[in-house]
Amino acid sequence: MTRRVLLPVPDRDFDVTEVAVPWHYLKERGYDVVVATETGATAPATDPRLLDGVIFGRLGAADGPKALYRRLEEDQAFNHPVAWGDVDPTSFDALLLPGGHAPGMRQYLGSKTLQDQVGAFWRLDRPVGAICHGVLVLARTTDPRTGRSVLADRRTTSLTKSMERSAFLATAWRLGRYYRTYPAYVEDEVVAALDAPWQFARGPRGLRRDDADSDTTGFTVTDGNYISARWPGDAYTFARRFCELLG
Secondary structure (H helix, E strand, C coil): CCCEEEEECCCEEECHHHHHHHHHHHHHCCCEEEEEECCCCCCCEECHHHHHCCECCECCCCHHHHHHHHHHCCCHHHHCCEEHHHCCHHHCCEEEECCCCCHHHHHHHCCHHHHHHHHHHHCCCCCEEEECCHHHHHHCCEECCCCEECCCCCCECCCCHHHHHHHHHHHHHHHCCCCCCCCCCHHHHHHHCCCCHHHECCCCCCCCCCECCECCCCCEEEECCEEEECCHHHHHHHHHHHHHHHC
16 A cells, blocks of 8 residues: 655745655655645645745746756646645644744644644654754644653754844845744754753754765664754755654
8 A cells, every 4th residue: 555645835935945855755665645724725836936946036936846846847746735724634644844934834834723633643753854944843732641842851963043144144135034934943943842952953064965865964863763854954964764664
C-alpha cells in the first residue's frame, strides 16, 4: 500500500524551496503527498518574491527548487488540496511542516485548527519533519496530556535569530518587515516552548546552501521520529534525511 504524507500549507506565501524540494524527494520515492490548505477551496501559491529574486534578483529561490516548483504546480494533489479540518491524522504515515516568512504565512502559523490536527498526529508517534518557520507550528501546539508544547522535551532547530535578523537588516530599507513575520524572533519563541535552552541547536555559521548533489553544508536535528532544519539552504539535506526517517 502506498504510504501517505500530509503537507499542510497556507493559501499563499509559503517558501518555494521548503515545499518543492521535499515534495520532489517524496514523490521520487513513491510516496503519496497530500496537500492541505485551510479550506481546500483553491490551489495554494508560493511567495512570488522568491520566484522573482526578492531584491535585484538576489535572496530568492535557486534555479533548481524553482524548476521543481513548476512541476509541483502541475500536480493533481497540489491543485485539489484537502481542508485542514477534514484531515484524518490516522490515515497518514508522516507529516511535513514547511516554512515561509511573508505575511500570508500567518494563516498557517496561527491556525488553532491546524494545531489541533498536528497535535493529534504527533500523538501517533509517526515521523514528523519541520523546517524554518514550520517549527513554530509545533512550538505552538499544546499536548493535552502535559499542557506543554509538543516540542517541550525534544531537541530541535528552526530559523535562527542571526539568520532572521540578517535577512531583515539587508532588506528593510526596501521591503520593511517582510523578513520579520512576527515581533518575536522564531528562535526565541521555539526556545521558550522547550524545557531547556540547550535543546535548541543553531548549527554552523554561514549561509551556503546545500543542493541536489551535496549535503555538506546542510544542517538538521533528529530526535526520535522528529527531524527539523533551519532554512531553505538546508532543504535538500532535510528532504533526504526525512525520507530516511520514513524508511
